Amino acid sequence: MSDLSALHDTILTWYAAQARDLPWRRSPEAWPWPEVDRPWAVLVSEVMLQQTPVVRVEPVWHEWMRRWPTPAALAAAAPGDAVREWGRLGYPRRALRLHAAATAIAQEHGGVIPANLEDLQALPGIGTYTAAAVGAFAFGIRSAVVDVNVRRVEARLVTGAEHPAPSLSAAETRLAEELLPAGDREAATWNVAVMELGALVxxxxxxxxxxxxxxxxxxxxxxxxxxxxxxxxxxxxxxxTDRQVRGKLLHVLRDASGPVPRSKLDVVWPDAAQRDRCLASLIEDGLVEPLARERFRLPA
Ligand code: SF4
Structure with a gap:
């Protein structure tokens, strides 16, 4: 389609008719939870969705918003509570990253998520992608949000390749920026519309x-x-894999109401060397806290 504005119209019209009604996508005008800080809800959803499908994210996201409707609420909780409530979303370091970001927002920004890309990106654990997504979806900042779905659609639709390269290139970012509609609001919707096209079609x-x-x-x-x-x-x-073993160890700690003795962790995996390596890596990542007498717990 040589006419870029026709391309915009086509995809934006398709999105208006076909988009899933996902809670974190509700506009400020249609936001149904006055106690929940909308930019925070968007930030949490973006971090959760990075490596986990919508269907698994949605219930956990609702529970997080119920417990921690603002960054300050999460900052006041123990990091271990965030890890526990992360459940089985996978890649649990993301829970610690969200806790660290919430703490920085509470301490350095008066509890208000900064509405500019530079400050967003300076938050701990918030990379270029998440900053762009929160900027676009929470604040309507005009920026290209290039996730795996956007990369695939633009590779096929514009470049003519079935799949993009394994990692994001400068050329892809440039292309995504060139394809953005001129208006801020249209640009924000365009990002999510292309994502949705990649996810559904x-x-x-x-x-x-x-x-x-x-x-x-x-x-x-x-x-x-x-x-x-x-x-x-x-x-x-x-x-x-070590990921599976780490998940099993964390599962025991998440389900426990207090510290867990090593004997309870020893039964989750038969290979002692792999089990010890995984426990050590969880401790190193800050996801598990070792205590005296060979006991362990989620970080307090
Ligand atoms: S689904 Fe993807 S590959 Fe097929 S026509 Fe649409 S953009 Fe092209």
Missing amino acids: CKAKTPQCERCPVLDACAWVLAGRPAHDGPRKRVQKWAG
Whole structure:
């Protein structure tokens, strides 16, 4: 589609009709939870969604918003409470990162999430992507939010490649910026609309081109759907990995009401060397606190 504004219209119209009603996407005018700080709700959702699908995030997000409706509320809790409430979302260091960000927001910004990209990015654990997403979705700041779905849609639609490169390139960021509509509000909606198109239609393994609003303009389809010839994204296995063992150890600590003796951790995995290595890494990451007499707990 050579006409960029026609492309904008097509995808924005599709989004208006097809978007999922996800709680963290509600506009300020339609925000139904007056006690919940909306920018905080957006920030928490963005961190949770980075490596976990919507269906698993949504219930945990609701529970976090019920318990910690503001950054100050989470900052007043123990980091271990954040890890416990993280449940089984995976990559639990994200819970500690959110706690650290909440603490910085409470201590350095009077409990108010900064409404500019520079200060957002200076928060602990908040990288370029999360800052751009919170800037766009919470504050309407015009910035390109380039997640894995956006990268895939733009690779196919504009570049004509089935998959983007394994990691984000400067050219991709430039392209995403060039594609942004001029208006701030349209730009923010465009980001989430392209994400949604990638999540619902232009899926990684099975793109559903027959129901895609930009099928006629898609460079990859017009080129005859050439097979991907670049490096493949590595699929991380789970069974038997340290990630699985760490998850099992944390599960025991999350379910306990107090410190746990080593004997209770020893039964979760038969390989003692791997188990000890994983426990040591959890301690090093700050997710587990060792106590006297070989007892362990979530960080207080
Ligand atoms: S036509 Fe197919 S490959 Fe192209 S953007 Fe749409 S879903 Fe993706």
